[in-house]
Amino acid sequence: MQLRWSRMMPQLALAPAVAVTFVAFIGAIGWTAWLSLTRSRRVPEYEIDWSQWTRQYERLFNDAGWAISLHNLVILGIGSALAIVFGFILAAMIDREWRGESFFRTVFLYPLAVSLIVTGAAWRWIFNPQLGLQNFLHGLGFTSVSFNWLASPETAMYAIILASIWQSSGFYMALMLSGLKSINTEIWSAARLDGVSFWRLYLEIIIPMMKFTFITCAILLSLGVIKAYDVIVAMTNGGPGNSTWVPAYFTINALSAKSNIGYASAAAITMLVITALIFLPLVLITTWQQRRANGGSR
């Protein structure tokens, strides 16, 4: 059969992306995985001491800093999930209330545009006990409130969560809005006619209908949580203590402060494994369900 350009061209056009995937992702992951088995410190070494090839990982699992990082990852994940809830509430309200829709949308979205470095600076200042919100409230007479969240290991994580909710709610709101808008308008009409109450309408019909939107949001959110780095640097730089470390921070810290490429690689690979463990089932279930849903409606 002769060569058909109509078949070759798309594959040629895909070549750069394929190359990038195999070199910059798969190859690089392999490289890092290899490094994580070596004794590399500041400079990579490529020899693996097979009798002790898990040494970096053993150290990692015994490292209290890593344990804290994982713990914080969970806290951050749960806390940031509020952004989805909040985003949904905002979207539902904006959707119901046509007055000022575009105004509110813009206001809720703008934090997305702002660099985390800036965000961190602003929030840190707000949390500053001498000059910030606490001082302001004390000035008003509420002397018992404490907003010095960043100073204490117990509360610093909440400050970070607050800032990240502030930053990302708008995005989830936008996604939720699109989900809400894709619901057939006749469903709303039917519910009004049936006299379904507000709560039952949302809890029993709308939210279940938006299952996929929620899952999408959840996936995006967990992605953001796992990659969270800038916000930590900008808000607390890991402190107080290493109470606000997360795996991404741990990895960079191992690379820079500890100057230990092997150790950092091990941490990075473990991050990857965690990601895979969380997402592969989630993604597979979703695609399976989606396929089933599509098949059913046909």
Added chain:
Amino acid sequence: TDLVIYHTWSAPPEVAALNVLKKNLEAKGDSWTDIAIPHDTGSNVNLMNLVAGGNPPNLFMESNPGVYRDLTKAGLGRPLTDFFKDHGYPDKYPDAVAHSMVVDDQVMKVPTALHIDGMVYYSMDVAKKLGIDPAAWKSLDEMFADFDKIKAAGVIPLAVGGQQWQVGYLTHALAATIGGPDFFNKIYGEKPDPAVFDTPEFRQVFDYLRKFQQAADEGSANREWNLTTNLVITGKALMQIHGDWMKGEWLAAGKTAGKDFGCIQIPGAKAVAASVDSWGLLGGQPADKDKAELDFASIVVDPNVQAEFAKAKGSTPVRLDAPQDSLDACSKEVLRIVADPKHQVQNPHAISDADWENSIWDVAFNFWSDPDMSVDDAIAKIKENYTTILG
């Protein structure tokens, strides 16, 4: 010739000092391309990245011997033993400095500034108002004894910045103060000795660390060192214990050493930790670059430049023969302290394994941040780290 110069300084006094070098470099007809990455922004890795990426800077501010070893391994080391023969090595340099310049029997670093990591800077105004003379304290205990009185007057006795590296510095300064050189080197030296973790001195280091933590004000968390210094400058706090680069801030605020502020070593210190900020040169360069790099090195260690540099930065000259007339009271005090070779140790950064040093920082800072953590916990943690990293 154009030199790419990598450093981590960005505070105004630091920048002023760099400009002294730049001025002199340009006078020789070379130009300066700046890469500044401030400390502690996840960026220490960048020097090695630049090397790994094939764009190493010609000059880089780096004290860690490991880096020099790695560069040498990569064929990018530039030994300076011959060069320093003409620049008064070793007699013209204080002992701590001379030691720090050597990596594996070769002179590799060009020292540029001398600091003591744990100095007490206090506001003379505040001291006078409170009727306290810090210079009279003979031990840490005497110092803490006065704290209640100070607090009662509404002044923060001791300002600290609750950041990992500041606490880490305080820790090793305390180690030097309490245990002296031998003890210090058993912890931070090239080959640490685990037996030292069981000594009473080691416990004391953490006991005092806890006292410092308890004396800290509530805004200390994650505060920059220079903001902390500012509390003292503005009279909100009596003193700060930190590296003596604090002086740059005082000078920038228009204050005079010995008149507005006093500087003493930590009361009862058995030794002080000396930081030597050093430049490294990139090896394997074409002749013109190499010459320019050496020009830069000779500018750095020129006694007159040293004096000017020290004045701008608030450091102490690394050369004993630098003109003394421009030195202020604090620099003179530093030179007095480092004159005794037995009374000084080196900044861990210049001698210990980065990973190990960092693990001590971790423990110290966690200890600092978590009031519930006991000294035993901390020591146990350090022992554990020792086994993992060096054992």
Added chain:
Amino acid sequence: MPRVSFEHIVKSFGAVTILDDLNLAVEDGDFLVLLGPSGCGKTTLLNLLAGLLEVSDGRIMIGERDVTDLDPRDRGLAMVFQSYALYPTKTVYGNLKFGLAASRLERAEVEQRIAAAARLLQIEPLLARKPGQLSGGQRQRVAIGRALVKQAGVILFDEPLSNLDAKLRTEMRLEIKKLHDTLKPTVVYVTHDQIEAMTMATKIAVMDGGLIQQFGTPDEIYGKPANLFVAGFIGAPAMNLRPARLQVDGHCVKAGFDTGDVIDLGDYGFAQRPESGAEVVIGLRPEHFVVADQPVANAAASFELPLRHTERTGSDATAYLGFGDQLLALRVDPDRAAGFSAGEKLRADFPRGKANVFDARTGRRM
């Protein structure tokens, strides 16, 4: 069951007025079909009645109640939607139950109503399924069931069959009609399919451009279209509408076409006095023509025109004859049509009493 009436309804969206002073009344137990082309305001009118939109002005009465400002759920009506609008996350049973969400009924009563509706619609085996697992026709049944459980006096339908294929559509048409015969609710049914309208309605309101063009029984609408719009809209193939000029000669009224052909309107019941020379439009339905070789006795008009082409659909055939530079469609026997050849002259007679006459100026029936 209640009477429904719209009084002076005005509905504007912003500056655009969709309905302007519309009046319409549906008698108790009637099956009213709103028929009209897309965008004429049928859905809007239905939504106003349901309370899903608010009137800009006017009054809506259901029975003796003024419901203009009531909440949809308080109006005592049920609605079936074009896309069925089933709650996809609920089972069929749940969907039916939700239809009763607003009415505070006892458990047993709810169960009983659902069972009754399910039996009536033969969806009992489906009660546990989700809508996604149903076929189009089954969904439509469930949607109707959700309306039925309410036992509302008024049921609204918005193009309920347009998403079904032809065969199912015919079946569901019959079923809805049967339901109406059984339960006798007042029905308002929106469609743009005239077959649905003709077969189901007891009354049809033909709408266009937000106005009701004609309101009447299917026979009236078909037999005596009130204006040119209705005449052209109803019937397939469409009525032949051709301009002509009246020739009044005492009691004898005729109309002359451009082509010289003349039609005798002697039996036509003029609503107003015809005047000679008046411009009119004559409407002749294709199926009323008789194509015969012999002239039919007593025909109103007789044409002898060349055949342009024929369209045969198996059971029917339409012949298109050249009439001036236009075409005249007429229904012929398919077996005969097979024998026709283009260009052949055909003789077509139009019987008396079947023609429609419209004023060419106003478009209104004369």
Added chain:
Amino acid sequence: MPRVSFEHIVKSFGAVTILDDLNLAVEDGDFLVLLGPSGCGKTTLLNLLAGLLEVSDGRIMIGERDVTDLDPRDRGLAMVFQSYALYPTKTVYGNLKFGLAASRLERAEVEQRIAAAARLLQIEPLLARKPGQLSGGQRQRVAIGRALVKQAGVILFDEPLSNLDAKLRTEMRLEIKKLHDTLKPTVVYVTHDQIEAMTMATKIAVMDGGLIQQFGTPDEIYGKPANLFVAGFIGAPAMNLRPARLQVDGHCVKAGFDTGDVIDLGDYGFAQRPESGAEVVIGLRPEHFVVADQPVANAAASFELPLRHTERTGSDATAYLGFGDQLLALRVDPDRAAGFSAGEKLRADFPRGKANVFDARTGRRM
């Protein structure tokens, strides 16, 4: 224009085989309609011809060329899609021009072809508009124009009219037919609307389940359906199909229904020898019945059955009579139907030579 033929076509998607050993040939200049219910593989077959899908096995010929492995643009054909598939960001002019993208023509030639097509389709005033600014019918014209400019010998249509409303559909039907008469391309036209098929085709291929059930002229398909599927699929209202049992008595062949009624099949051209007692299905088209008070002379069968209900559409009426526990549909005159009342017994005669007989076992025409 070229002949198109499919030879032993097999098409599978993964494990599912949609078309299995299909053979079909369209003669030069023919208007072939592929008719069948949804999902039967019509679009798939068309896409195979266009080259938009690849055959799993078999050969496709256009004229003398084997095009099985050619790129779509090299097959020398044009296609019109159900959703029109106009490029929304291009003007009408741009759309037509892009139709020529593959052919390297001179500027002047391109202009000339676009102008010609625009003139033929009367879309000249629209050339500068975007598709979004056109009505459905106009879009369809542009879509056809885009096919015409190619001057391809073969034009494919995939349900081109199903998005139009009834009126426009009738008009466009005529226009496409006229275009075919003028330009005489070979046309393959997919639809599931039997009216379209009957009126436009010169040949119809009725498909179901990936198989061609019957291939023939519209008259053959309607008059002599090859099997039960075709019989039930073609015609609206559908043919009455009722089981019966043959009674052969010498030359006299009859069929007896469960109800005791008997139909005389004396004039039926059996393809195989009828055997007494054979289970058959008798197909009677609704429009062939004659409802008269007097028995019609020489009828094949005569029924006297109770009226269940009637459906009147204005021009037509269908009466449903109870026949056992089923219904028998028959077409009646609408004027007469108005007088019928449910329950009344009607007399319906079925003429000779119109019945269809199918083998109950195989479903094939006997």
Added chain:
Amino acid sequence: MTMVTQAAVLEDAANASPGPRQPFFPRKKKRIPGRSIAILLFLTMCALFFCVPLYVVVVTSFKTMDQIREGAIFSLPHVWTLEAWDHAWNKACSGINCNGLKVGFWNSVLILFPSLILSIALSIVTGYALALWNVRWANAFLFLLFICAFVPFQVIMYPLIRITASIGIYGTLWGIAVVHAVLAMPVLTLIFRNYYKDIPQEIMRAAIIDSGSFWRIFIEIILPMSGNILIVVLILQITSIWNDYLIGVTFGGLGTQPMTVILANLITVSTGVVAYNDNMAAALLTAIPPLIIYFLVGKFFVQGITAGAIKG
């Protein structure tokens, strides 16, 4: 009766004089319902919460240091002064260069364009080919891309440095652009593909019959139809590239540090008394370009998302 009324209505409609008409049934103006008020109130509160940081930053940047020390962060400036802005823009120091943020601004602009072009060009073509052309291994590759979208940057950072170095673009603008393109590729490709998946198949089929050329169809048909998604992606990419810190600092060219890096230098370490007003002005200056983009075209962003730009 209706026939009669109808006739009358027709008459009315024909003769109706333009202009306001007396209402048939005067109705009382409907109150805004309570629930509506509650929702508005809630939304307003949320809006305030969202605006607090911006407000504080803006207000502070116009204050003098003296006022900042008073501690009332919510108060308006006593004296509005642009000094901090001037300082941040023209005089702030990063390293030994005290030319202010403006240097970084231009660097950021220089980084932005190649990065944008490269990252979008790579993903749009990939998304187009995967969504609209028949590539046998498309699904497998998509799955791979999906996995890649989850790979944390840290995992591939070090190898990327070595790879870019080995092809000689480490430390150049193109290095940054390439890294941005690589990192954004999986997600952007998925976004583009999901969007293109919704383009009616028939349009694509028509185009294949009409032209059959991969690139021609892309440029003439598909690209013009990508308005919505391009705006969404542009906004996403502009903000992420502009706000990026780690890549700029790790792969950045010599002396071509982006604005964020200079800002970080400025904020993390500065003069004795932290010049909050300078910092906030600097922060604002850095944030202004993406903010302007959001405020101007944020509407399209939401529209684009609603049009199906981002889906599971």
